[in-house]
Amino acid sequence: MIVILKDNPDRQQLDGLIRWLGDQQIEVHPTVGVHQTILGLIGDTSRIDIDLISALEIVEDVKRVQEPYKNANRKFHPDDTVIRVGDVQIGDGSLTLFAGPCSVESEEQIVGIARAVKKSGAAILRGGAFKPRTSPYAFQGMGDEGLHLLLKAKEATGLPICTEIMDASQLPLFEDIDILQVGARNMQNFALLKALGKTNKPVLLKRGMASSYQDLLMSAEYILAGGNPNVILCERGIRTFETYTRNTLDLSCIPALKTLSHLPVIIDPSHAAGKSALVPSLARAAAAGGADGLLIEVHNDPAHALCDGPQSITPKVFDALAPQLRQIHDLVRGEQTDVIIR
Amino acid sequence: MIVILKDNPDRQQLDGLIRWLGDQQIEVHPTVGVHQTILGLIGDTSRIDIDLISALEIVEDVKRVQEPYKNANRKFHPDDTVIRVGDVQIGDGSLTLFAGPCSVESEEQIVGIARAVKKSGAAILRGGAFKPRTSPYAFQGMGDEGLHLLLKAKEATGLPICTEIMDASQLPLFEDIDILQVGARNMQNFALLKALGKTNKPVLLKRGMASSYQDLLMSAEYILAGGNPNVILCERGIRTFETYTRNTLDLSCIPALKTLSHLPVIIDPSHAAGKSALVPSLARAAAAGGADGLLIEVHNDPAHALCDGPQSITPKVFDALAPQLRQIHDLVRGEQTDVIIR
């Protein structure tokens, strides 16, 4: 951490600051210039509240040098985290396909789609039982009944289930669910993150629409610091001025997050695009960019889906797309790590 | 609602759509051009799922003409909503000042600040007991004990209390709290919004960092549709590319939200700016722009505040600012409504 002092700082306040830092095992190295004095802070600054120092009258600015996250930081955990869900491994260098409908609608629908996507190569079934909807008048998901039908689809196909949890109070309902998804709108629902940190369930944590990589990793840190090491990061588009797409998919996050962190990175092209015609191009791009997996909405009848229909592709399109994603993945697999990770 | 069809739409699908809309009491008026056919939909379209129609193969695009919110819509509720909290009225044309520290730290601190801001003209005491912090290692607030100290400050000064609730499960703790604040990060925590809709407590709903006016009004709609009419909208800055300020305060929201809705609009210049030196200018601007109130962080010792210190002003600065805000408000009070509201 670097502290930039104002001109002619009050001597007494400065001594107070240096003493207070010393109490927290932080060494202070000053650099005195004509116009400016800079303090270099050496030690574990992740627990120092940057706002407290900024607030001092003698301080002009404070800049972090070290990342404020530790458990999620590749510097302290150089090896890739691999998440195990049944026979599936996420983050081991393979490409894991999560596929399924936006919402569970009926047993026939979810079991049918599960069978289709499994045949095409999906490793995880995804589908919503509890749906966060902008409008209180929109379909809110089937709830408990939806979870029940997802488990029937698991029984029928063996595919592990990934579905969204919206509130810490729902945890008991999710006991048999394999991967708990935290939606973009809940990425900083800290009550929920803390509750998930106390479980040992794999958590798929979606990046918020206005969240930086650091914000995402700090939210992961909440779960990791609670004792649960099983966090999967998921990019699903950020909010920008462009309105043709629902959100702007930020594929730079793949090399960036894999440099900053050891956690697996999954891409959801469906929510970002908001238009099914864009999904195959973005899915291929994500596979080539080095993603550990993809989360793709697949629906047998998108025109009648109860929510998010326009962004779903059909099982037929998925069946053509999946092998191509694998081929791309095989091409880039080795190279990826050599070039990106320092 | 306007449905734009693709060239040469399948006749059967089109008839199906018209029939399905008719079942929902929506009349369809087609306009046939050389290159394009457009359907004008007449009726209550707020309950029509725009995604369902977009998903149809014959549809190129769908555009809403009517707003998707009803309870929050000025068109259907032309009179301003006035929220009553004890003797205080919010939204009646007056300027309500909410003031207090970011976090409750001790009885002495909170009672001291409460007395100071009351003397300067604040009508509501604000202060955090449960604090949403980006880092799991940062101070998370005093919790229950903080709520208890806020109530002591109310006892000492008579000021109603506004403080943040982070999770629906905390509701019982907030029984004696006057105004429940929903933070920007929880603006689309729909479980929380639904729970608040079932109370009759005034709710101060902060706009999310990446939320449009419509998103904010849809979140208000969740609370209103649940039966609780007491919603106060609060702008606290949106996330943009500018990094000098923590967030970009969007004061256009005042005339915009007051045109679109009948709910009171409060401005929080402290969180947006992130720097106390910017707060007085922004507070004056908000008062002149026609805000119904201001939420201002005031701390007797910002340099030692346990969180968000840099954005707090001192009681002395607040004492000079408050009367000026009233003078500005008095100047613009009458004019405002004439010019803005159609």
Next chain:
Amino acid sequence: MIVILKDNPDRQQLDGLIRWLGDQQIEVHPTVGVHQTILGLIGDTSRIDIDLISALEIVEDVKRVQEPYKNANRKFHPDDTVIRVGDVQIGDGSLTLFAGPCSVESEEQIVGIARAVKKSGAAILRGGAFKPRTSPYAFQGMGDEGLHLLLKAKEATGLPICTEIMDASQLPLFEDIDILQVGARNMQNFALLKALGKTNKPVLLKRGMASSYQDLLMSAEYILAGGNPNVILCERGIRTFETYTRNTLDLSCIPALKTLSHLPVIIDPSHAAGKSALVPSLARAAAAGGADGLLIEVHNDPAHALCDGPQSITPKVFDALAPQLRQIHDLVRGEQTDVIIR
């Protein structure tokens, strides 16, 4: 175009509007609802000024149905535009690699890099002679001398040259240059666009940092409407709140722009990332996403480059990357058009 009228519109104004539209060969089809009247406008609305209609007292809102660009619109030009530069074809389904340093620094440097990238498979040499720099104190490029050295590199290798023009007055200097690049900061320098429209030189038009797809296509339209059909679109990152990368590369633009327009789409991963370690991942993603080409900064000594060093990769990295990009391109080549273009 759809015009949404206010309640009880003045009859005389409405008749005036309908007459004025009729004079411009636009038919008007009204849809009358209980709360709202909507006018459907049929005809060539690309020349109608949407602002003029919005300004009328009787009008609540106006929404475009048709895109405001014609020459750049795939609807009216279904076949892909192919740009020929010497033996190189851009937009014919192949992957064209543009490579070279940010700035020309010396004959030895530019000829050396040109030879290296040609050997690795680049088809076009890119390099800056005139450099738009945020700071007046930063290196502004070698100017005329830089153009001269680029032409020497062309002589030595046969590679066509792509370099940036900053002002219409520079046109005579660019007579022998093959592709004129318009930088992101000049995307809406309309004086420059008009001047380029009067040449028949291929123009590589970079998307502005805050420009939507439509804005980009409207700027292309300036050149096309001037009579020059040779426009190449280039995405180089948009400005968002994320600061880890210099800009956010928006790869959704590939399927989006190729759906909306017939012009070739090139991706520049180097400027967007601002960090060379991210470039290979993004380049692979762009190739898999269906780009017609890539613009990659390559420098033999990035640590001593006079500008933009951190985003340059070395010839050695480029040499390993280029064949991989071709392999990815070969994999996706056929599929791409089937799935994306309707």
Next chain:
Amino acid sequence: MIVILKDNPDRQQLDGLIRWLGDQQIEVHPTVGVHQTILGLIGDTSRIDIDLISALEIVEDVKRVQEPYKNANRKFHPDDTVIRVGDVQIGDGSLTLFAGPCSVESEEQIVGIARAVKKSGAAILRGGAFKPRTSPYAFQGMGDEGLHLLLKAKEATGLPICTEIMDASQLPLFEDIDILQVGARNMQNFALLKALGKTNKPVLLKRGMASSYQDLLMSAEYILAGGNPNVILCERGIRTFETYTRNTLDLSCIPALKTLSHLPVIIDPSHAAGKSALVPSLARAAAAGGADGLLIEVHNDPAHALCDGPQSITPKVFDALAPQLRQIHDLVRGEQTDVIIR
């Protein structure tokens, strides 16, 4: 400037860097920690190219401590810059109103509006002769003839003229124009900025839609470094995800830019809002926030204006608004400087 080194930096490269910096009169003060070594750079770093240092293999990150602009920096020029245009002074603590139509349309129109706004208290007439329009098919302004009519309006009323220049080649036409406006889309047209730096005309420099405060000040620096001290900064809204307003007016820029720089700050609420109904509220807010002036579109017949009609207010609304803006300004005038400027 702070240079953060990677672990175990190569000794030879490090010595090279320190020597290179020494050659440019920069002293280097290292701080050695267990995990990290930091170099504090002391001296005039505004001419050091940050990208050059970032590119070195031994460097992890570089952070600026000093602003990269000198002439525009309040630290080196503590007194407010006052721009004199005839009898008008901008930046002397008064509130200067610039008013007039978006486009000049006829002598009758521009003289009529000039007379009206002068009577209401405007000090400067603004109006467009050359108009930057997104569409090549939209009205592009009257050009030379428009400039001529503006000068007729000056003759009739004595009001100095502010109008937009779009290209350096137009400079001779602007000889009699009092204030040259640089539009948001041209804020980084460096050829134009350099040309303006060689004149001594007052320049009204509009902030780009995706430009930070620092970018704006760097563009001002281009003009100042060229020898022209007469720069007026103008905020007109930035591009965000919110679509209800055309752009998001960022009023935090007033205290921010006045802290960072000595140049006057003018606010244009009309372009930002894009809707005339929002203009009075934003204008009042800007006056209360401490702006040195306002740029307001006023049109006698907004419904028939040839461009930007929806954002124009009528002379009647302006006549009611102007005195109120003065009253607000008088209220805040003294206080402003005490609180904001350190």
